[in-house]
Amino acid sequence: MPIEKSMTVNGLRPDTWVDQYADYLFNYAYARVSEEEIAKDLVQETFFAGLKSAKNYKGTASERTWLIAILKRKVIDHYRKVNSSKGKAEVRMQYNPNSDSAGDWLEEQVADPYAELESTAMENEELGLAIQECIAKLPKKQSRVFTMKTIQGISTEDICKELEINPSNLWVMIHRARTALMGCLNENWFET
Amino acid sequence: MIPCEKAAIICSKAQYSEASFLDKLRLRLHIMYCKTCHAYTKKNKRLTSLCQKAPLHSLSEQDKVEIKRRLTDIH
Numbered sequence: 001m002p003i004e005k006s007m008t009v010n011g012l013r014p015d016t017w018v019d020q021y022a023d024y025l026f027n028y029a030y031a032r033v034s035e036e037e038i039a040k041d042l043v044q045e046t047f048f049a050g051l052k053s054a055k056n057y058k059g060t061a062s063e064r065t066w067l068i069a070i071l072k073r074k075v076i077d078h079y080r081k082v083n084s085s086k087g088k089a090e091v092r093m094q095y096n097p098n099s100d101s102a103g104d105w106l107e108e109q110v111a112d113p114y115a116e117l118e119s120t121a122m123e124n125e126e127l128g129l130a131i132q133e134c135i136a137k138l139p140k141k142q143s144r145v146f147t148m149k150t151i152q153g154i155s156t157e158d159i160c161k162e163l164e165i166n167p168s169n170l171w172v173m174i175h176r177a178r179t180a181l182m183g184c185l186n187e188n189w190f191e192t
Numbered sequence: 193m194i195p196c197e198k199a200a201i202i203c204s205k206a207q208y209s210e211a212s213f214l215d216k217l218r219l220r221l222h223i224m225y226c227k228t229c230h231a232y233t234k235k236n237k238r239l240t241s242l243c244q245k246a247p248l249h250s251l252s253e254q255d256k257v258e259i260k261r262r263l264t265d266i267h
Contacts, residue, residue: 018260023250030249040251044259048266128246144253149208151248156210175204182235190238 009054012063017047019140021064023147024132025071031125032075042078046071064133127189134184138177145170146177194218199229207240 025046029039049070057066135143145163148154149170156167165173182190194202199222205211206219223230251259 014263018256018263022256022259026251027247027249031247040255043251044262047259047263051263051266124246127242128248131243131246131248147250150243151250152252171201171205175201178204178207178236178239179200182239185242189242190235
């Protein structure tokens with residue numbers, strides 16, 4: 001069953017998945033496997049699995065939430081595979097990365113100096129996903145220009161060449177995209 | 193004085209350090225008098241710092257085209 005334009009399966013719209021969710025899922029996966037190629041494969045596998053099980057979609061969760069749930073499983077499967085290829089699952093608990101000694105008790109670490117760092121990382125990931133969610137809501141061309149310029153850091157000249165637009169078009173699109181993002185991102189992020 | 197629309201575009205250019213010296217001067221003069229653009233500039237700068245703070249990644253357009261093609265091929 002090839003995907004055709006505006007095909008709907010059980011309320012899902014697989015033909016829009018890549019444009020709508022690929023970067024969102026990619027950010028989520030990248031944060032967990034830290035390797036671009038693997039993250040990319042996981043995103044692709046997620047779409048395949050989603051297409052295969054589309055008939056089981058009940059519509060209680062949003063399309064994105066449903067795809068994220070599939071991706072989560074894929075990430076777990078990935079780590080299972082990595083671990084089993086090592087012979088057995090390896091769980092190493094290193095509660096003090098700065099110390100080689102294995103026998104210090106947790107009491108020594110009542111105030112965990114890494115807790116704050118970790119919560120900042122989690123907050124930043126949450127921010128990243130919120131930004132991707134807003135980018136996905138932009139008109140296709142705006143989201144593409146914004147992503148190329150802001151995330152991929154491609155030069156104005158190269159973007160104009162690739163998309164066959166002139167610099168003033170580009171800046172108008174960037175400006176519109178930024179204005180839309182300011183409106184879309186939760187006000188909380190703008191409180192300093 | 194430059195119109196607000198133009199000021200806003202210069203402001204977005206400035207977020208990528210691509211506004212000319214003269215443009216930046218025009219923008220500065222504009223926001224001295226225009227509260228709306230003053231607030232807009234502040235928010236735009238904040239958006240820049242948010243985008244830098246967040247670990248943002250994206251797939252290239254080729255990757256997306258490739259995934260779309262494979263999705264279309266499977267049964």
